[in-house]
Amino acid sequence: MSALLTVDGLRKHFGGTAAVDGATFQVEAGAITGLIGPNGAGKSTVVDLVSGLLRPDSGVVHFDEKSIQSLPMHMVSRLGLLRSFQVSREWPRFTLMENMLAAAIDQSRAAMWRAVFRPGPLRKAQERDAVRARALLEEFGLLAMRDDRASTLSGGQKRLLEFARLLMPAPRMVLLDEPLAGVHPVMIDRVRDAVLRMKARGVTVLMIEHNLAMVEECCDNVYVMAFGRMVASGSMRELRANELVKEAYLGSDD
Amino acid sequence: MTVLLHSVGFGLVAAAIIALGSVAFSLQFSVTTTPNFAHGDILTIGAYAALGAQTLTHNIAAEVIAAVVAGGLAASILNLALMEPFLKLRAPRISIFLVTVVFGLLAQNIILIVFGGSPATFQLPTSGLIHVGPFLWTNIDIETMISAVVILGSLHVLLRYTKFGKSLRAVSDNPELARVTGVPYRRVVRITWLLDGMMAGFAGFILAAYVGGLTPTLGFSYLVVIFAASVVGGLGRPYGTALGALVIGVAMQVASAYVAPDYSESVAFGLLIVALLIRPQGIFRAEIWNFAE
Amino acid sequence: MTYLIVTVVTFALIYAVAATALNVRWGWAGEFDFFVYALVAVGAYTYAVIVLPPAPRNDTGLTYILGLNQSPLVGAAVAVVVCAVMSLVIGSIALRSLRQVFFGITTFAAVLILSAVITQQTSLFNGFTGVFGAGQPFNSVLKLSPSAYNIFFLLLCGAIVGGVYFLLQRIFWSPYGLALRAIREDEVAAAAFGHDPYVARLKAYVLGGALAGLSGTLLVAYIGAFNPQAWSPIETVLLFAAIIIGGTGNMKGAVLGSLIVFGLILEGTQFLPPIPALPNAEAALRAIAVGLVMLAFLRWRPQGVLPEQHYRDVPRVRDDPLARLVRLVAHRRGTQ
Numbered sequence: 001m002s003a004l005l006t007v008d009g010l011r012k013h014f015g016g017t018a019a020v021d022g023a024t025f026q027v028e029a030g031a032i033t034g035l036i037g038p039n040g041a042g043k044s045t046v047v048d049l050v051s052g053l054l055r056p057d058s059g060v061v062h063f064d065e066k067s068i069q070s071l072p073m074h075m076v077s078r079l080g081l082l083r084s085f086q087v088s089r090e091w092p093r094f095t096l097m098e099n100m101l102a103a104a105i106d107q108s109r110a111a112m113w114r115a116v117f118r119p120g121p122l123r124k125a126q127e128r129d130a131v132r133a134r135a136l137l138e139e140f141g142l143l144a145m146r147d148d149r150a151s152t153l154s155g156g157q158k159r160l161l162e163f164a165r166l167l168m169p170a171p172r173m174v175l176l177d178e179p180l181a182g183v184h185p186v187m188i189d190r191v192r193d194a195v196l197r198m199k200a201r202g203v204t205v206l207m208i209e210h211n212l213a214m215v216e217e218c219c220d221n222v223y224v225m226a227f228g229r230m231v232a233s234g235s236m237r238e239l240r241a242n243e244l245v246k247e248a249y250l251g252s253d254d
Numbered sequence: 255m256t257v258l259l260h261s262v263g264f265g266l267v268a269a270a271i272i273a274l275g276s277v278a279f280s281l282q283f284s285v286t287t288t289p290n291f292a293h294g295d296i297l298t299i300g301a302y303a304a305l306g307a308q309t310l311t312h313n314i315a316a317e318v319i320a321a322v323v324a325g326g327l328a329a330s331i332l333n334l335a336l337m338e339p340f341l342k343l344r345a346p347r348i349s350i351f352l353v354t355v356v357f358g359l360l361a362q363n364i365i366l367i368v369f370g371g372s373p374a375t376f377q378l379p380t381s382g383l384i385h386v387g388p389f390l391w392t393n394i395d396i397e398t399m400i401s402a403v404v405i406l407g408s409l410h411v412l413l414r415y416t417k418f419g420k421s422l423r424a425v426s427d428n429p430e431l432a433r434v435t436g437v438p439y440r441r442v443v444r445i446t447w448l449l450d451g452m453m454a455g456f457a458g459f460i461l462a463a464y465v466g467g468l469t470p471t472l473g474f475s476y477l478v479v480i481f482a483a484s485v486v487g488g489l490g491r492p493y494g495t496a497l498g499a500l501v502i503g504v505a506m507q508v509a510s511a512y513v514a515p516d517y518s519e520s521v522a523f524g525l526l527i528v529a530l531l532i533r534p535q536g537i538f539r540a541e542i543w544n545f546a547e
Numbered sequence: 548m549t550y551l552i553v554t555v556v557t558f559a560l561i562y563a564v565a566a567t568a569l570n571v572r573w574g575w576a577g578e579f580d581f582f583v584y585a586l587v588a589v590g591a592y593t594y595a596v597i598v599l600p601p602a603p604r605n606d607t608g609l610t611y612i613l614g615l616n617q618s619p620l621v622g623a624a625v626a627v628v629v630c631a632v633m634s635l636v637i638g639s640i641a642l643r644s645l646r647q648v649f650f651g652i653t654t655f656a657a658v659l660i661l662s663a664v665i666t667q668q669t670s671l672f673n674g675f676t677g678v679f680g681a682g683q684p685f686n687s688v689l690k691l692s693p694s695a696y697n698i699f700f701l702l703l704c705g706a707i708v709g710g711v712y713f714l715l716q717r718i719f720w721s722p723y724g725l726a727l728r729a730i731r732e733d734e735v736a737a738a739a740f741g742h743d744p745y746v747a748r749l750k751a752y753v754l755g756g757a758l759a760g761l762s763g764t765l766l767v768a769y770i771g772a773f774n775p776q777a778w779s780p781i782e783t784v785l786l787f788a789a790i791i792i793g794g795t796g797n798m799k800g801a802v803l804g805s806l807i808v809f810g811l812i813l814e815g816t817q818f819l820p821p822i823p824a825l826p827n828a829e830a831a832l833r834a835i836a837v838g839l840v841m842l843a844f845l846r847w848r849p850q851g852v853l854p855e856q857h858y859r860d861v862p863r864v865r866d867d868p869l870a871r872l873v874r875l876v877a878h879r880r881g882t883q
Contacts, residue, residue: 053735073738082739089736091729097860102729105741106722112750115721116714122721130860146860169740289652339846348579349845351651352787356845359784360838363831474780478659481652520663523656530653531640 004029004173004204005081010049010059010069012042019045021228023059027173032195032205034219034236036212042228043208044086047175051083052076064172078105080172086181088158092151096142096161099150100133101126103168129168136164140194156187163194173204180211192217212236256388261511262504263389269503270402271460275476276483276495277406278453282329284426284490285446288350292332292358293454293480297473300325300455301462302365305376314378318459325455326448332357333447338440358474365470373469376462398460405453406496413492422446426490479506479519482526501525553697555810560704561765563805566789567711567798568758573787574796574855575724576751577731582637582654584783585661586756589633590626590763591773592665595678597622612671619684619768627760634756638749658780666775677774684768704765708802711758715798718754719856727751728796781834785809788841794851803852808837 003026010023020042027033035043048054050061052073061069063081071079090099106125114122137143140160145153153161159179166174176195183191188211195218198205209215215222216236224232224245232245239245279293303324304317311317336353345353381393413419421442424432433439454473461476462468479502487498502522510518565587572580596613598621617625641653665672672678683696691699718724730737730744738744767773785808793804844851 051739053738073735074741074743077739077741085736085739089733089739091732091736093732094729095857095860097858098725101722101858102725102737102742103740104722112718112721112723112754115718115723119717119721126722134860147858165740336842343846345845345849348573348577349849351579352791353842353845355784355787356838356841359781360835363834363838366831367828478656481656485649485652520660523660526656527653530649 002029003027004064005050005206006060006062007046007050008060008062010046010061011057012045012049012054013057018228020049020056023225023229025223025230025233027204027206028221029204030199030202031220032199032207032218034215034222035206035208035225036210036215036222037225037231041225043225044177046225047083047177047206047208050076051081051175077169080169081175082166082169082171082173083175084162084166084177084179086177088155088162088182090150090153090158090161090165092149094150095148096137096146096150096153097130097133099161099165100137100168101129103165104129104133105169133164133168136167139197140164141190154184154187155182156184156191159183159187159191160194163191163198167198167201167203171203173206174198176205176207176209178208178210180209180214188214257511258508259388260390261508263386263391264395264511265504265507266389266500267391267395267398267464267503268507269500270399271457271464272479272483272503273406273496273499274402274453274457274460276480276487276499277409277492278450278457279480280484280487280490280495281409281453281492282446282450283484284492285422285443286337287490288337288347288354289489290332290450291351291354291477292361293354293450294473294475294477295358295361296325296328296332296451296454297458297461297476298365298468298470299328299361299473300458301376301468301472302369303455304459304462305369305374305468308376318456321455321459322452323455325458326452328361329447329451329454330444332451333444337447362470362474369470371470373467375467377466378463394463398464401456401460405456409449409453409492418442418445478526479522482522482529485526486529550694550697553701556806557697557701557704557769559806559810560701560708560802561762561769562786562789562809563708563802564711564765565759565762566786566793566801566805567715568755568762569786570790570795570798570801571715571751571758572755574790574801575719575727575731576748576755578642578748578752579651580654580752580755581651581658581780581783583755583759583786584778585658586630586634586759587763587766587782588665588773588775588778589661590630590760591767591777592672592678592763593626593629593760594619594622594764595767595773596672597625598684599678599680622684623761623764626764627757630760630763631753631757634753635749638752638756642745642748642752658783662775662778673774677772677777678767679772683771700769704769707761707765711761712798712802719798723747723750784841785837788837791841791849791851792844794853794855796855797851797853800851800853 005027007026008024010020011018012020023042023046025033025035035046037043045054049056049059049069050063052068052071052075056069059069060067063076063079066079068076068079068081091102094102134143134146137146140163142153142157142161142164145157150158150161159182163179179191179195180188192214195205195207195214199218205218207215207219219236222233222236222239223230224239232239232242234242275293275297279290282288282290282293300321303320307313307317307320332354336357337350340350340353378394383390383392386396411419413423421432421437422445424435424437425439425442429439432442458473462472465472483499483502484495485498486501487496488494502525505525506518506521509521513521565583568586569580569583572578572583597615597617598619600616601613637654637657641650685699726737726742727747727750729740730742730747734744763773766777770777789804789808790801791804792807793802794800
């Protein structure tokens with residue numbers, strides 16, 4: 001059991017406040033790790049820092065034994081570490097198929113010259129992408145809408161599209177930022193199943209969530225975060241028994 | 255040494271004009287976050303209105319009033335007829351920017367039709383250069399600087415001590431919060447555009463008097479100088495912009511004395527580009543809105 | 548009459564190439580770029596000074612740099628390369644840190660600086676008077692009559708526009724094209740999937756620059772002369788009008804828009820009789836007409852006549868008319 005992602009002493013200040021103040025944790029390969037904590041604890045900021053959207057003031061992040069804390073987001077993604085967003089960021093004016101195709105990372109195909117002079121291999125690769133996209137869309141129940149604009153989807157469907165899109169480039173690990181945010185209660189089961197299916201595929205998951213039932217069902221290990229750093233970790237059962245955690249956060253269960 | 259002092263003196267005059275034009279721009283931007291590419295053309299409209307008044311009455315007060323009214327009217331029309339409908343449509347920022355560009359185009363061409371394209375002279379009675387301490391100014395220069403100080407001072411009083419000023423600062427800091435806490439958002443925006451236009455109209459009048467004449471592209475060509483002051487001082491920061499105008503005005507005149515007169519505008523361009531690349535948020539750290547409320 | 552139509556369509560096609568350049572930068576990449584038309588001018592001047600013989604050392608007042616007396620193909624190639632390189636330099640600086648508003652302002656300032664430099668440094672391109680004598684490429688070989696030559700040039704432009712269109716469509720449907728549009732729509736989401744916004748935008752910028760240079764080459768080759776009066780801010784606005792009306796992001800739209808704006812509105816209105824009371828009003832009225840049409844489109848049909856194309860994974864099934872009719876009748880019967 002090796003740690004795929006290690007974070008050590010991550011710090012980020014905004015103006016005078018420390019949003020993240022010495023966060024240290026590890027994510028085991030192949031597991032689903034939860035990250036819970038009260039609002040303002042710095043959870044989303046940690047994800048922003050790890051994924052490369054923000055630059056940390058100090059601290060080290062290792063992914064697959066490479067240090068990534070100073071890499072911009074597109075470089076981090078190319079290493080196989082992808083993320084979702086708290087408010088789902090699909091491309092609304094693109095169709096579902098286009099959303100899927102645009103997510104296929106293969107930078108060797110991004111060259112403009114190839115498009116002009118050697119379109120053949122590119123077209124074949126696009127065909128393969130399309131086949132994979134259709135399969136994923138079907139798995140998430142979205143195939144029928146593949147030529148519709150993403151803006152026409154409901155909140156829960158957008159979330160499912162986001163998952164499908166995340167799986168297109170076959171990532172090693174994904175960071176999920178509140179996957180249940182904005183999802184109608186009837187869709188919760190589908191979203192939970194989608195997350196479990198990721199694990200079944202061998203994708204490592206770090207998940208921020210407020211819905212503790214979801215965390216309990218999915219996560220192998222959970223970190224509690226407050227005031228910019230980790231204050232406890234363990235399984236949900238262990239954490240429920242922990243006085244510190246109860247005080248800081250587990251006042252009432254969702 | 256006298257050359258330097260004289261240039262600084264001329265620079266102060268230039269700065270006064272630039273300040274009037276650019277503070278209006280920054281004020282409007284701070285509230286709406288829409289860069290108004292037709293801003294220069296509002297100056298032109300003010301200038302031509304003053305020209306019209308001059309041919310009719312030869313009364314300076316009338317010319318000023320004409321410029322201010324025309325500027326305010328033009329800006330309000332831009333806001334009411336174009337900005338509000340397009341913003342309601344949730345049009346992308348870039349489309350709105352383009353709309354202001356087109357408005358400027360229309361304004362220029364309407365002026366072209368009504369007044370013709372050849373340069374028109376615009377003179378105010380002048381006393382010639384007088385020595386005022388180490389500086390060399392005409393009475394018009396002095397009046398220009400005084401009016402700039404008066405107008406900017408009044409603006410300061412408005413922003414700091416009136417209810418409207420507080421509302422404007424609230425909207426500029428955080429429009430969503432302002433809307434939610436009962437600030438009359440639309441009224442603030444409309445009055446801001448009106449003020450912007452009135453100041454710009456007056457600036458156009460002054461600019462035309464300074465240059466001695468006008469063409470339909472008077473304000474448009476001045477736009478880069480206005481942008482330079484606004485960016486150096488901080489886009490959307492009226493106080494910073496006023497200081498930016500000072501920097502740009504003096505720099506332009508000093509450069510023109512020591513390098514070559516043709517290059518004064520290039521100095522403004524240069525400072526603009528440098529500011530954009532190195533510090534696009536302006537050289538001043540924070541906008542001095544809150545004076546220990 | 549034919550001569551007029553030939554002229555109008557030729558101009559429209561030449562500007563269509565510039566419109567596609569702007570479409571690459573604005574329609575595909577989403578950058579508000581004022582500098583496009585300046586690159587058209589740079590392309591024009593570069594072609595001219597490569598193709599013309601050395602400036603005569605007498606006092607005709609005609610001075611310019613180079614004057615290499617090369618063939619039109621060499622001139623065109625050099626012009627395109629020069630514009631591409633210039634775009635690379637400006638783009639790599641401007642795109643690194645500037646967004647939207649600031650980017651637009653910077654490119655605007657760049658145009659003014661370039662214009663000032665060219666006008667004032669007369670040794671470069673003969674300042675305000677400009678260069679001339681660079682027209683009629685290939686005619687020393689072909690030796691066509693003027694009317695035949697015009698048809699030849701029209702066909703040449705048509706072929707070039709067709710080639711450009713074909714090229715750009717390939718890029719549009721390629722992974723790069725989709726990535727660029729994704730970056731335009733949401734840069735953060737695109738970066739989250741491995742796309743580098745800076746590099747992609749820079750490529751689009753250089754491509755747009757090359758196309759603008761090509762357009763400039765055609766322009767000066769057709770008119771034979773070029774000077775600063777030919778490039779004022781209104782030209783850039785007209786290009787924007789062309790792609791807004793025709794359809795941003797759609798290359799067919801860019802060409803269509805150019806035909807409408809440059810063909811119909813501009814050249815076509817030369818047919819109208821002048822208004823005696825307002826002698827200089829023509830050009831202004833034309834500009835106003837274009838401006839108003841632009842506003843109308845921005846307000847009521849922002850996607851233009853031909854909207855941007857999307858992948859259709861499920862191919863449209865072509866019903867045969869009979870089947871459709873039968874279905875229609877059955878439906879009507881059913882709902883009585």
